[in-house]
Amino acid sequence: MSDTDEAYEAVERLDYLDRQESDRPGFDRRAFLRRTALTGVAAGSVSTILAACGSSASSGGGSTSVFGSHPSYKFVFVNHVTTNPFFTPTQYGIADACKLLGCSYQWTGSENSDVNQMVNALNSAVTAKADGIAVSLIDLHAFNAPVEKALAAGMPVVAYNADAPTNKRLSYIGQDLKLAGEKMGERIVSAVGSGEVGLFIATPGSANLQPRIEGVEKAVRSSGKPITTHSVATGAAVAGEQSTIEAFYQSHKSAKGLYSVDGGSTESLAKVMQKLGLRGKVHAGGFDLTEQTIKLLGEGFIDFTIDQQPYLQGFLPTLQLFLYKVSNSQTGPFEANTGLKFVTKETVEPYVAKSRYEGTTTAAAVVK
């Protein structure tokens, strides 16, 4: 590689310069030693840091008695918002399935829905010869070629959480997003009837959220009711969401309903409802169940939230990929709609208990 040559050259130049220095009367031996030592320290300490990065998530598992002796398969999950708390239960789902089946996994991708970064991570997974890949297809086009490349290399690929119809993935495990939006829209129509409605979306355009808002708008339009929807981008940062929603309400005091189509905005919306004392005055609802959303839903600050069972979106892909591997592609992938479950004040009670299934605790226990 040419970089190697350049570096070699650099080191040679350094030696050359040092030699020059030492020929000079004012050569400072201490400075020379210090420089050499520092280069060594630099190299050493980077290695030490990196040495701490060994891969994790390996496990034993007692699955061999069921499926026969199999290697510890490694599955890579490529995600669009890797550090988002929504996917905490998803990661628990993967971890639990891996423990059950004797596999290991890697959770990687982008932190902020950057498709190019996700494609890079997907390519890295292919390069690293993963035994299977699960990817959230938040874009309709970007993953077609990389997924086909992975499939051609003999790696099973399934989609979870978000899907692209033209993609060659073996199966999709997640919510039917547009349908979920339409169902929400129908709820809005029956609750609000007429007037202004605010729709909050963290990142407009991302394929895991946009279909929901389109579904809502479609349902509202086709109802023929005099409802005006305003879609508002709340941004990916949680801190900004609340103030955006608050600002919207302050400037649309006549709004009859406020609805969010993503988990973060839903939590923020519930908080705004509480802060401004809008319970009973304005209709509100959203998606997903964060701890705060569960609490505020229980207190009636929002009317409903739609559950899509994030735990299953980790557990089922792992199971599918595993079965694909042990059966040598005979079985495994199947389409799974993980949810269109409206949770209301009346039905939220079971969710209050902390569990791995909602990502509210790390402890494994039967929920009571």
Added chain:
Amino acid sequence: MASVAQDPAARDPGGSRGSAQGRRALPGWRELGARLLALREGSIIVIALVTAIYFSVNTSTFLTGDNFKTLLPYFAPFAILAAGEVFVMILGEIDLSIAGLYLFAPILFYKMNTSVGMSLVPAVIVALLVCMVVGAINGVFVSVVGVNSFVATLGMLFTLEGLSLIISKGTPVATPGGQPPLGTFGKVFGGGTYSELIWAVAIVVILQVVLTFSRWGLYTVAIGSNKLGAAEAGVRVNVVMIRNYMLCSLTAGLVGVFEAVRSATVQPNPAGPNEILFLAVAAAVIGGTLLTGGSGTVVGALIGALFLGVLKDGLILQGVQANYLLFYTGLAVIVAMTANVFVGRARRGTITRG
């Protein structure tokens, strides 16, 4: 040393080492160039190499042909972005709007192609010309009007991101010419395996030559070191600044088109570009360009981008989980840069004494 003389904090004003003098003392230019390499980019080359060796030893997949291809998009786009940004940073300014242009250019390209009906290459050219106009506006605000560059380009960043969302209606679309099977256009403009690498190397080489050997480069460094002095000496400060902003915008727009073609999708999501902006500026700084201006290197920016790319690709290949990835990346950058500073300081110590 050229780098020392370009550094405002140089402690050796008597030495005949400024790049201007270097140009005059032509017989010594080869030696000077060699010293430049050894000095300014030297430590980051060593650190990037150590990182690459570490991953080669610790993973079975890093040192493979497959991974070489996988690694390319981890650094090539950032190298191009950083190359343009270096020209603004040497002035002692910053251009945050590159993230906006990165987002805006492919959307404009898409609109020119589908709505206006231009063919692919003219559509790209129009998109890039608009980027340069944006750059000129940035430059005018910063140099003529005198708005702080951080604020001016931040405003431009938000404006462009908002405009991108408005024009695209927030919906991702298929990149024209980026759908498989790729034609010549797609292969040249980012879709081919080595396309971005070739562009990156070509752009870096050209811009480094411009920076080191041309009047333009000399004026850029002069303005960054001492704006008033440069003006007094007859440098048309405003013209140079506007030109550099235009260059920076051009590279940003170009990368935006490349990445849209590579991923086959034009994304209106501003969150990704905002992170890319940080990485591009980081690559430039890691490579040895001063945030305070007066000194910078395009080749260094390439190596800085390479270091960041190797680090990320290597960590992912090693199987590091996402939550740890940021942590390790952060630590590695801090350690590497601390080392970089000390190595640089020690070197400068030996050299200025000569």
